[in-house]
Amino acid sequence: MNIANFDLNLLRAFDALMRERNVSRAAQRMSLSQPAMSNALSRLRDLLEDPVLVRTSRGMQPTPKALDLETPIRNALSAIEQSLVPEADFDPATSDQTFHVATTDYVEMLLLPKLIKHLDKVAPKVKLKIHALGLDIPEAELEEGVFDFAVGRFAQVPNRLLSEFWLSDNLVCLVRDDHPWFDDSISVQQFLEVEQIWVSGGQRSGVVDAWLKKNNLTRNVAYTTPNFLMAPHIVAQTDMLVVTPSAIAQEYVKKMPLKILPMPMELGSFDLYTLWHPFHAGTSAHHWFRAQLMMLN
Numbered sequence: 001m002n003i004a005n006f007d008l009n010l011l012r013a014f015d016a017l018m019r020e021r022n023v024s025r026a027a028q029r030m031s032l033s034q035p036a037m038s039n040a041l042s043r044l045r046d047l048l049e050d051p052v053l054v055r056t057s058r059g060m061q062p063t064p065k066a067l068d069l070e071t072p073i074r075n076a077l078s079a080i081e082q083s084l085v086p087e088a089d090f091d092p093a094t095s096d097q098t099f100h101v102a103t104t105d106y107v108e109m110l111l112l113p114k115l116i117k118h119l120d121k122v123a124p125k126v127k128l129k130i131h132a133l134g135l136d137i138p139e140a141e142l143e144e145g146v147f148d149f150a151v152g153r154f155a156q157v158p159n160r161l162l163s164e165f166w167l168s169d170n171l172v173c174l175v176r177d178d179h180p181w182f183d184d185s186i187s188v189q190q191f192l193e194v195e196q197i198w199v200s201g202g203q204r205s206g207v208v209d210a211w212l213k214k215n216n217l218t219r220n221v222a223y224t225t226p227n228f229l230m231a232p233h234i235v236a237q238t239d240m241l242v243v244t245p246s247a248i249a250q251e252y253v254k255k256m257p258l259k260i261l262p263m264p265m266e267l268g269s270f271d272l273y274t275l276w277h278p279f280h281a282g283t284s285a286h287h288w289f290r291a292q293l294m295m296l297n
Contacts (some may be wrong), residue, residue, distance in 0.1 A: 003252050005125045005139035007043070009040075010043060010044055010047070011073050011076070011077060012030060012121070013026070013030065013037065013040035013041070013044065014044055014052070014066075014069070014073055015073060015077055016029045016030050016037075016068075016072055017037075017040075017041060017044075017052065017053060018062060018066065018070045018074075019088075021053065021059060021062070022059070022060055023037050023038055023041060023053075023060070024037075026117065030231070030276070037292075041053065042172045045196065046068075048065065050063055050065045051063055052065075052066045052067065053066065060113075067094075069122065069159075069294055071159075071278070072159050072242065075278055075279065078282070079282070080255055088173065089284055090283070090284040090285040090288055092122055092126060092288060093122070093123065093124075094125065095123065095125060095126055095285070096125040096126065096127065097126055097127070097285055098126075098127040098128070098178065099126065099127070099128055099129070099130055099148050099149075099285075099289050100129050100131060100134045100146065100147045100148050100149075101128065101129070101130055101131065101147065101148060101149045101150070101151060102130075102131040102132070102138050102141065102147045102149070102150040102151075102152075102229075102251070103130060103131075103133050103150065103151040103152055103153050104132075104133050104228070105227045105228055105229045106228045106229075106245055106247075106248060107133075107151050107152060107272065108130060109228075109229060109247075109248060110126075110167070110247055111151065112130070112294045113295065115128070115292065115293070115296055116128070118292065118295075119200065119292070120297060121133055122292075123290065131147060133150060133151075133152050135200075137154055137157070137158060137161070137180045138150055139158050139160065139277075141162060142161060142275065142276060142277040142280075143160070143277045143279060145277075145279075145280055148276065148280065148286065148289065149186050149274055149275065149276050149281055149290070149293065150274070150275040150276075151166060151271070151272065151273070151274050151275075151293070152272060153270055153272055153273075154273055154275065155272070156276060157273065160277070160278075161271045161275050161276065161277055161278075162275070162276055162277070162278050162281060163274065163275050163276075164273065164274050164290070164294065165271060165272075165273055166271075166272045166293070166294070166297050167271070167272045167297045168269045168270070168271050168272070168276045169245045169246055169247050169269060169270060169272070170246050170267070170268070170269045171207070171208065171243050171244065171245060171246070171262060171263055171267055171270070172243070172244065172245075172246050172249050172257075172260050172261065172262060173186055173191070173241055173242070173243055173244075173260070173261040173262070173263060173264075174231075174232060174235055174241065174242050174243075174249045174253075174258055174260060174261075175235060175239075175240075175241050175258065175259060175261060176235060176236050176237070176239070176245050176257055176258055176259070177257045177258055178257070179244075179259075180239065180241060181194060181239070182259075182261055184261070185261060185262065185264075186241075186261045186262075187262050187264055188217075188264045188265060190264070191264045191265075192217060192218070192219050192220065193220060194220060194239070194240070194241045195220050195222040195238075195239065195240045195241070196219055196220055196222060196240060196241050196242065196243070197221075197222070197223045197224070197225065197234060197235065197240055197241070197242040198221045198223070198225075198243075199207040199224075199225055199226070199227065199228050199231055199242065199243075199244065200224065200225070200226045207267050207270065208241075208243055208263075208267065211265055211267060222240065223240070228245070228248050229242055229248075231244065232244070232248070232249075232252040232256060232258060236258055238257045242272070243263070246260075274290065274293055274294070276290065
């Protein structure tokens with residue numbers, strides 16, 4: 001393909017088609033007529049020697065070649081836009097920008113007290129909005145700028161996102177301090193028999209259940225919740241057990257009649273990561289806030 005003959009407006013059309021996966025919606029996104037967008041798709045197919053989008057039972061889907069081109073083309077458009085409209089320098093001391101972070105209540109407990117105290121000193125007008133992190137990585141929200149960052153435990157990070165290690169933790173068992181079954185330890189058999197609270201914490205399954213499945217075992221889950229922070233309150237008033245990150249357990253044993261037991265199986269530690277989309281990574285505000293997150297791990 002001769003780039004000298006390539007109409008750069010087709011890059012914008014390509015980006016709109018990849019975002020919408022629909023010719024009509026892509027046309028609306030670019031304020032074009034549907035025939036004009038159909039013509040752009042036809043030209044893209046000729047120039048790239050690839051169908052770009054193909055019709056399937058799930059609607060229009062991108063080809064492997066189109067997926068390979070999606071991120072580089074989007075990043076190139078972003079670079080052009082930022083070059084033509086230079087960004088004003090970000091000054092944390094005077095900025096009133098709002099940063100949006102998707103995360104779990106577990107990370108909120110670890111991060112927010114320190115972060116808000118820090119921001120109050122260095123960026124008193126900056127605002128922070130926390131969004132609940134669901135079961136799926138919020139790739140679209142990060143790409144569209146709805147979220148600036150996502151912080152949590154992710155089994156696999158999509159290639160289109162950037163990530164940075166934030167924190168390591170490990171799991172422990174938490175029970176009331178006068179639990180009739182336990183002194184300072186717990187056996188695998190006791191672990192299987194005791195009634196438990198399972199905290200999904202933004203996951204469909206966890207390392208404990210993966211270990212149990214591998215060993216053809218099941219535990220006695222009586223109550224399931226997406227939130228870590230309610231579980232210790234229930235455990236303190238019942239004979240139930242909850243598996244929780246050590247950082248949460250350490251905080252709650254200071255405040256409630258609870259005790260920590262080591263896991264009866266070797267699971268190792270787990271890592272938390274910060275995610276963001278490269279489309280927004282070039283701004284000074286984004287760089288600054290990411291640095292604050294990493295400083296407070």
